[in-house]
Amino acid sequence: MKPKLLPIHIYGDSILREKLPECSLDDAKLKDFIRDLSYTMYQRDGVGLAANQVGSRLRMFVIDPEWAREEREPNPIVMINPVIESSDGETENEEGCISLPGIYANVRRPARITISYTTPDGERVTETVEGFKAVVIQHEYDHLEGVLFTDKVSTLAKLKLKRKLNDLAAQAVDGKNVREGLPDA
Template identity: 40%
Template sequence: MGGAFAYISVMTVHPILIHPDPRLKSLAKPIDDLSDELRVLADDMLQTMYHAPGIGLAAPQIGRLQRLIVLDCVKGEGMAPRPLAMFNPEILAASDELNTYEEGCLSIPEQYGEVVRPAEVTVRWIDRDGVEQQEDFGGLWATCVQHEIDHLDGRLFIDYLKPLRRQMITRKMQKLKRELARK
């Protein structure tokens, strides 16, 4: 067989780590060499994100401490998805204007909190073909890309909340993890 059918990848849905987990608070390592294994990981992460369902996922959330995030913030009915895989993403510029969004996280299920972030950001990353990309993001895309890049730096959305609210959510997650361990 040749052409497009020569390589068939079986997508894997990975388990998502639940807070508190020390890997979620760790600094992810830069990606030095974009390998086929990392491209497959990006595809698997997109599959995991869509399955969850979510709009973003960072490699540390599946236990891989590498600077890789995936996102797709297209939410409109009948709109074509726009999956992005970003290797070594970095924010180059952020607007002075701020937005407040009620954020959630696949590693902190069913918990939400209002987080204030720059309304617009300019991000640079390496795409799956090894090509450097740069784009300006606004609205939900800006919030999501900042949230996911935070994961690469060991920061969670609850770190932006007041201490009492953060402690309450952490206790709920500890209880959830105990319940899941019993199953």
Template identity: 35%
Template sequence: MIQKIRLIGDKVLRKKAEPISPDNPKTKQVVQDLLDTLAVNEEFALAAPQIGHSCRIFVINPIWIEDEDKRTPMVFINPELLEYEGEQFMLEGCLSIPEIYEKVKRAQIVKFRSQDLHGKWKNYTIRELFARAAQHENDHLDGILFVDRISPIRRKLLHGKLKKMASTTKDGVNVG
């Protein structure tokens, strides 16, 4: 089912999410909700806390595959980022922080492992956009938002805007 996107100021976005067993019936439901919600939004990746579930799952639609018919959203359960290499510096946005785009430094190449819905662990070496998405989404599982990773000057400039955004969110709390 399509779920409401949680916005900055919502406490669930600041919690460290718990691992979840792929056998747990909740896992299937959260994955389906993530895929349904991703399909109607313009971003290409989504993490469970963004739809209100504090568990370690995210999904990524591989937009770097040119043929849209060949894109199947990928599901990552209990991902563990293991190694980082190089750097990339690009504009990022987030469905939970509407209309804000800022440059964020990320690793260029990431090695990580993750479980699928059958509980099988798989190893990945990913780069560029895929690596950036995995780092952004994995941050969501740790309660980190991309605005935490921008330069202190930019963060200071955005502070008032983010605070205002958070104060209009239901149970909005501090940002900054």
């Protein structure tokens, strides 16, 4: 079956503010969903995409932190029911988000994290990561908690972003703000 491009839920959509409950791996639709989620991430030129960004309440995300930097084959890493076990250090990076088109800001986060998660094969894995991969994981993990990167920026940066955020939120109807298809190049 051909992978499907999933609709993107944009800032102002209430599902982006939901904390997603743990999901079961027995879900028959899980395999198709993982394939479509990964496909949609690459089609949007993203390095990470969480389930609620495409309107699903499955507690999982996909990442491919190397994708934007290297010309190479896709290597999607799916993390199901992830738990950040510990974190330390500090790093600051400019972040953006497929659900917040046109918005970028510096975000401070722990530099190193230990995360455990279940793979699509059902294996529970624990690993310690740092660098860009740790930033991407924390950004996606936040989505599963209903948190967006703009919640974490400085007060001054928040003020600067306010109008753009309000413009995005103004497009929401009945708590939904969904974009189908690909954005114009």
